[in-house]
Amino acid sequence: MNMKHPVLTHQVDAQRAATYEKAVSRVMAMSEEEMLKLIPTKSAILFCGCANCSGGQQENGMFEWTIERPSELRCKFCKHVYPSEKYPVNWTATGRNALGETVTYKYYFDEKAKRDFWFEAHADYFLRSWFVGQCLALAQAYHATQKPQYARRAALILDRFAQAYPRMAVLSQWPYRRRDVVKPTPPYPHAGGKWGRWSSDEVPHHLPEAYDLIHDSAELDKLSQQQGADVRKRIENDFFRATVQYMFTFEREPTGVHLNNMAPHYTRNIIHIGRVIGEPDYVHWGYRWVGNILRDGFFYDGMWHEAPSYHYQTIGGVRRVVAALKGYSDPLGYRRAADGMRLENLDLEAQLPFVAKAMAAPSLVAYPNGRICPVHDSWATSRTIAPREQTSSTLLPGFGHASLGRGRGENQLQAQMHFSGGYGHSHADNLHFALFAKGSELLSDIGYTHSKLRRWTVSTIGHNLVAIDRQDQTTRDADGDLLMFVPDLNGLAVVEARGERGYPKLAEVYRRELILVPVSETDA
Ligand SMILES: [Zn+2]
Ligand SMILES: [Zn+2]
Structure with a gap:
């Protein structure tokens, strides 16, 4: 199929050619040989903690890294530098790739804490991300300047990844779990992959776009001649298509x-x-x-x-x-x-x-101050709309959430009731009640957290409602029912819902009714 490339819309401004050229100066300063040697060809690890301190969270974003010292990690919290004699990578994980070849990783293991630290594979993650960014930047520099040396470098990086992908092992990885080399055939793990740190990023981003920008360059033909292989086909079939086929196995x-x-x-x-x-x-x-x-x-x-x-x-x-x-x-x-x-x-x-x-x-x-309604796993500090000037009663009948509201400016008031079921990232919160008035959230839902307090934020007693026998509500098949919604009857507003399905064996009647009664122009 002969299409003229690029086929995608790219935001590349040829007027800013100098900016694009500057963005690739570091990679262009390397010799081709030096560059190819640096590009990581093994599956990499995203989650890696510091063995020397307990800073950070989720074993993610712990380290500083620079292309000037590409195999080195420096802890942002305790400044310890890896590779480290104090924490030697003297454990190995071994498995096979899809070609049957043996793949080996070295890591440090803390036997007391039973935690593994894959410093080398994590440094590779930084390094690979750097080359992915450089590849796109090179393709953009080529597009802006038409200088063939940029297309050649981008092609070399893409081809390096294309040759590496079939040999990459499938790793399993998740914060605080033992990482491992797993079997190279489907069903693949959700929490892991070859290119991806989980299945959701197995299909590469930035590289198809880079390839689009250099696709029609003669540098790809030259490289194919040098390599004695059709480099375009290798990139398309052995890499891009292979990642899509990987996703299709799910x-x-x-x-x-x-x-x-x-x-x-x-x-x-x-x-x-x-x-x-x-x-x-x-x-x-x-x-x-x-x-x-x-x-x-x-x-x-x-x-x-x-x-x-x-x-x-x-x-x-x-x-x-x-x-x-x-x-x-x-x-x-x-x-x-x-x-x-x-x-x-x-x-x-x-x-x-x-x-x-x-x-x-x-x-x-959303609250009058523009913050998100923080039910279920929602980040309570997210501001999703501009602050509102006026509030009235609103209803999301499909989701299961009502808001009785009135007032303008500082006097905006909301009494919200929640009666949804649970379909992922949910809380045991049927008939939860929230109040916003005088510019603040007065009765709250904590929303999302990745901290130790998560158990509290999802629990029934972590919400403003009646808990029966100190039990958590169920979130399975737990949808509430809306019984009445009166948005505005000369200022009076009412919502009533039932939630017996949250307490399937316990509750005969489990209802809540909120009535908003105005007492003055500004208060209710
Ligand atoms: Zn540290
Ligand atoms: Zn909640």
């Missing part, structure tokens, strides 16, 4: 496991790959994914099924997927065999008004 159709809050990232990448290498099947997959996630992942009121924070993450991702599809047309004469579908000049944002509705859904119950 489920071939864009359904079920693919309808999660991280899926927008790899769906966007799959679409980019499909467009860049000319594989309409991948673009169609992304197109069907949009329809499926909007239908199965969101309630009819536009809310994502988990929590307001995840709502924004997911719908923001859906919009990026929609943007990745924009303007796409199938190659002349193409129809997808399975359904006869042909895509022509896509513009889903215009064709699916539900996307705009979903974008705005949680703002209906």
